[in-house]
Each structure stands twice: as structure tokens, then as C-alpha cells.
Amino acid sequence: MRKLMIKCVSHKKVYLNLDIAEEALIGARTRFDYGNQSGPVGVYQCEDCGYYHLTSQGAMSNNLAGYLSSNKFKLEKEAQQWLDKLKRK
Numbered sequence: 616m617r618k619l620m621i622k623c624v625s626h627k628k629v630y631l632n633l634d635i636a637e638e639a640l641i642g643a644r645t646r647f648d649y650g651n652q653s654g655p656v657g658v659y660q661c662e663d664c665g666y667y668h669l670t671s672q673g674a675m676s677n678n679l680a681g682y683l684s685s686n687k688f689k690l691e692k693e694a695q696q697w698l699d700k701l702k703r704k
């Protein structure tokens with residue numbers, strides 16, 4: 616089976632819809648420590664490919680801001696830190 620690969624002139628990773636992009640955004644914030652001043656903060660629809668990309672420019676999306684201040688995020692983050700520790704052994 617051929618994997619569907621959509622390429623964009625921006626060379627950014629393409630997400631097929633807004634939900635998938637928001638999920639990827641939240642997943643990235645969970646997996647990596649960006650701190651407050653860096654990392655992706657939102658998603659946008661691209662004028663070139665018509666699909667969605669993550670962006671580190673502009674205001675943080677409401678979805679992401681809500682998630683980052685939620686308990687779920689803290690728990691996911693702790694779980695991820697444990698996984699990282701286990702991997703390092």
C-alpha cells in the first residue's frame with residue numbers, strides 16, 4: 616500500500632485537518648520542553664497546500680492554552696518524563 620504523502624512548498628509537516636494538527640501541536644508540547652518563549656503555539660491553514668501546519672508565530676491557540684493549564688497536561692508531562700528516564704538507562 617502506498618503511503619499518501621503530501622508535500623508543501625513551505626517544507627513544513629502537513630496535517631490533513633485541523634483536528635489532527637491541534638492534536639500534533641498538543642503532542643509536541645507534551646513531548647518536548649519548549650519553555651514559554653519557543654515551540655509551536657498554534658495551527659493555521661496554508662495558502663499553498665490548503666492543509667494545516669504548526670506555527671511558532673503569533674498568539675497561542677485557545678485550545679493549547681487551555682490544555683497547558685490543565686491537570687491532564689501535568690500528568691501527561693510527568694508520564695513522559697518517566698518514559699524519558701527509562702529510555703536513558
Ligand SMILES: [Zn+2]
Pocket residue numbers: 623624625661662663664665666668
Ligand atoms: Zn502548506
